[in-house]
Amino acid sequence: MSDSEPTEEEQQNMSPEQVAELQKKNCVFCKIMAGEVPSHKVYEDDKxxxxxxxxxxxxxxxxxxxxxxxxxxxxxxxxxxxxxxKNVKYLSRGVKQGVPSTKTTIFIANGGVAGQQSPHFLFHIIPRDNGDGLDNFNPPTKNISQDELLEPLKSSLTKMMQSQLQQEGKVLAQPPNKDDLAKIIDQNPQLKEAIINNPEQVKKEMETNQKLKLLFQGVNIDKLSDILKQIETAKKTLAEQEESTKKEEEAPKQTLPDKKKENKNLLDNITNMFTK
Ligand SMILES: [Zn+2]
Structure with a gap:
């Protein structure tokens, strides 16, 4: 391959790899790295x-x-x-101490439309002080409906993070669905007791305990407490009734199925406790 620049026609026929190679060959920052263009290096490591x-x-x-x-x-x-x-904050701190300045603006133009001018990815650290005359990124605000974008963005970001975390062998922390939450509560008698007898304490714990916070995200704890109380009372009544039915073999039995039905309704109710 000759050292002369390819013609426009030659460039159009190049593969993406060849284009990248040409870009690199013409990149002023790569030339600086290779020592072909002078510069004032202020920091360098292997990456x-x-x-x-x-x-x-x-x-x-x-x-x-x-x-x-x-x-x-x-x-x-x-x-x-x-x-x-990871090291941006140290570089920023180094700039503040070295200049010196009070603050910094850290800026990345990610793509041509966003103002990227260099073919080599880079970011700027700009020392800032009161009255330095620089513009802040402070575009005029617009009246845009947040609701319209909330769901598509939330879904897109969640999907993106889910697939990324899966690649890393991790899972995205998400609140459990209603059935799972009902199971979790049922399998944790201490938690159940706390919700029934001390909902205020549970709410307080949620402020600092991330796991609890995630578990009960969007749940009205007071309402949950009331429903659990009803379920427990109904269970107790049912157990007592079964006990007395055993004792009084002659007693009419038609009340038992009704009680069971009532209890079942209450259990179903647990899935309705999530409305705020
Ligand atoms: Zn380069």
């Missing part, structure tokens, strides 16, 4: 590099990027991305 921006917004404006040429964030290996993001 990332930070340099002073040659067109700084203010004094101390730096660019942080992965060492390996990658055009967009989704293509950066997870390990490298984690390394970079």
């Amino acid at each position: 990332m590099m930070a340099i002073l921006d040659i067109y700084p917004a203010v004094k101390g404006h730096i660019l942080v990027m992965p060492k390996k040429h990658t055009q967009i964030m989704p293509l950066i290996p997870q390990e490298t991305l984690s390394h970079i993001f």
Whole structure:
């Protein structure tokens, strides 16, 4: 392959790999990394590099990027991305102390439409101070219905995180469905007792106990407490009735099925306790 630049026609016939290779060859940041273009490096390790921006917004404006040429964030290996993001706060702190400045703006333009100008993924750390004259990202607000987007976004984010966590062998923490919650309560006598006898305490615990909070998300604890009380009372009555039926063999038996039915209705009721 010759060193001369490919013509426009040649470029159109290139494979995606060839295009990426050409981009990398022309990438000023890759040239900086290779030492072919001078720069002011302020930090470097095996995965990332930070340099002073040659067109700084203010004094101390730096660019942080992965060492390996990658055009967009989704293509950066997870390990490298984690390394970079994990260390952003330290780099930001370093900038604040080194400049010095009071705060920083950390900025990523993710794609051309979003203002990405460089073919090499990077983010900006810009030192900030009162009256520095820089614009904050403060677009005019619009009157947009939140309800319309809530469900599609929630569903899309949940699906995305579910598939991601599955790949990592983890599961997304979600509140149990009604039947599962009823089972969980039934299998935990202490929890059941607490809900029946001390709903206020349960509500208080939910403020700090993430597991409880997740378990009872969207559940009206007072209503749940009342329903459980009714169920327990009905069970007790039923047990007493069965006991007395055994003793009084001659007693009319038609009351028993009715009681059982009533108890069944109460158990069914547990699935209706989730309305706020
Ligand atoms: Zn590059």
